[in-house]
Structure formats: C-alpha cells, structure tokens
Amino acid sequence: MLLNVAVKQFVSILNHLVKVEALSCNSRPATTGRSKGSKMWSLVSFVTTAAVSSLVTIGVVKYLDRKKDKSQEEGTKEEKEYEIAQRKLQFRKPEKIWNTVLFFENGVTTDPELASLKTFVHYLDSARATIQLCLYRMSHWTLGDVLLKKFNKRRGLLIQIITDYDVFTSIDKGTTRLFRKCFDEGMSLKVRRSKSHMHHKFAIIDGEAVLTGSLNWTEQAFTGNHEDVLVTTNPLHVDKYMQRFRTLWRNSQDPADLMAK
Structure with a gap:
C-alpha cells in the first residue's frame, strides 16, 4: 500500500511540473533556441533528480514493508509455538x-x-x-x-x-x-x-x-x-x-x- 502511494506521488509531481512549464512557456515571450534548450535541460535535470529520489523512497518503502511482514510472520510463528508448547504441557501435566x-x-x-x-x-x-x-x-x-x-x-x-x-x-x-x-x-x-x-x-x-x-x-x-x-x-x-x-x-x-x- 505504501509503495502505491509513493508511485502515485511521483506521477503527480511529474504532471505538476509539466503543467507548470507549459504555463510558463505560454506566458513568456519567445526565446532563442539556446535559451529554450537550457531551460529544457534544467527541467530534465530536475525531473531526473526527482525520479531518483522517488526510486530511493520506493526502495526504502519496499524494504520497510518486507521487514514489517517478516516481523509479523515471526510474531505469528512465536505465538503458534507457544500455543503448541502449552498444549503439550497440558497433556503432560493436567490442569x-x-x-x-x-x-x-x-x-x-x-x-x-x-x-x-x-x-x-x-x-x-x-x-x-x-x-x-x-x-x-x-x-x-x-x-x-x-x-x-x-x-x-x-x-x-x-x-x-x-x-x-x-x-x-x-x-x-x-x-x-x-x-x-x-x-x-x-x-x-x-x-x-x-x-x-x-x-x-x-x-x-x-x-x-x-x-x-x-x-x-x-x-x-x-x-x-x-x-x-x-x-x-x-x-x-x-x-x-x-x-x-x-x-x-x-x-x-x-x-x-x-x-x-
């Protein structure tokens, strides 16, 4: 669930950046090709950084999810082992x-x-x-x-x-x-x-x-x-x-x- 949230958040950021850039271009006077290229490179660089950060976040989230699932499995295993031990004890030493x-x-x-x-x-x-x-x-x-x-x-x-x-x-x-x-x-x-x-x-x-x-x-x-x-x-x-x-x-x-x- 946390992974899905992170992915959606990343996509939302990209869409927002594209919209912002489009509005910015429409509101500014025409610029030279070099200036356009520079701004495009800045946008690509920013998007790449955001993508890497999001991937790192996704990796951390996946790791925490796995750790949480493993902890829950171990807890369930310990509970089952305790129940089995108590049943054996009850058999050997009646209440x-x-x-x-x-x-x-x-x-x-x-x-x-x-x-x-x-x-x-x-x-x-x-x-x-x-x-x-x-x-x-x-x-x-x-x-x-x-x-x-x-x-x-x-x-x-x-x-x-x-x-x-x-x-x-x-x-x-x-x-x-x-x-x-x-x-x-x-x-x-x-x-x-x-x-x-x-x-x-x-x-x-x-x-x-x-x-x-x-x-x-x-x-x-x-x-x-x-x-x-x-x-x-x-x-x-x-x-x-x-x-x-x-x-x-x-x-x-x-x-x-x-x-x-």
Whole structure:
C-alpha cells in the first residue's frame, strides 16, 4: 500500500511540473533556441533528480514493508509455538493435578481425590529431565527413595539439591542422613552458607512446574502438621523460581569443598 502511494506521488509531481512549464512557456515571450534548450535541460535535470529520489523512497518503502511482514510472520510463528508448547504441557501435566493448592491437615489433604504423599510421589515420578530442589529439611525416606530410584533408573536425569549449611552439617543424623545419601549417590548437591538460613521449600519439575509452600519434606510435616503447597505450571511463576534457583546455585558451595577445610 505504501509503495502505491509513493508511485502515485511521483506521477503527480511529474504532471505538476509539466503543467507548470507549459504555463510558463505560454506566458513568456519567445526565446532563442539556446535559451529554450537550457531551460529544457534544467527541467530534465530536475525531473531526473526527482525520479531518483522517488526510486530511493520506493526502495526504502519496499524494504520497510518486507521487514514489517517478516516481523509479523515471526510474531505469528512465536505465538503458534507457544500455543503448541502449552498444549503439550497440558497433556503432560493436567490442569487439575498441576495447578492447584494442597492443604495438609494432619496428613490428609482437603481434596479427597488427592492423597498427600501419593501426590508428591506422582509429581517426582513424572519428571523426565530435571528435578531441582531447594529445601531446608528433607528426612522423609519415602520421598528420598523415590528420588534415589528414579536417579539410578533413568540415565540422564539431572537432580540438583540446595540446602542450608547448618542443616547439612547438623549433628542430628536424622536431618542430614538423606541429604548425604543423595550426595553420595551422585546427585548434584550444594549447601548455602550465609548469616541467614536458606529456608526455601520448593521443587521445580522439568522446568515446567513448581511445588512450593510451608512444607518441609519431613514425616512430621506430612503426617502431623497443618501445611500448604501451591502447585503451578504458570510460565511466569516457574521462570521466577528458575531464576532464583540459578542464583542460589551459583552462590552455594560443594559439600566436598567444605569437608576439605
């Protein structure tokens, strides 16, 4: 559309110049052939300059049109890819299970279709590529066994764990044994050492879903406390947790380095 406008504008300029020159010639007295030739050359020169300028303008307009069309195509392609990714995510992680809130009341969720511990086992067992845990305490061996079995069975599965330094080095063996077992089995584990405790309790599954809330991964939390857990596949929320995990991971230490000191 912009190209058509530019062409029409150029033609309009030429017509206007011809009319102006015709009127000018009619209103002036006769001139010599040399003078006529000079004026004609000036007109031709002006028209040529206008033509070149118009062609340049047309070229710029065509380039901008192509760039705009390409940008629109890329935008449409990204939207389609996002829609496809969301449909696949919905297939792998159904809305009812993966976008909900669990309230644990002395070991029983308020949703009758979701058994507390079985639900957590399902979340962990569904992982295909990565499980990233940021936990203050983890001493529930049922969950630990799921991690260990899945890690040893599924080659290529990456399990990363971040915990608090004081918890990992605690003399309370019940608190540290499971973390150390995971580390000894070859899982990637780091400890966060700072003036304040690393008190997070969240898990990221395949970079697609987050489990977060008040729940430490202990038997007491699952069977004796009032706890809550939010489960979500919202990309905006998942991305924020991914960024936080990466930051904590960079600023945490390998247990082997601590033991060597």
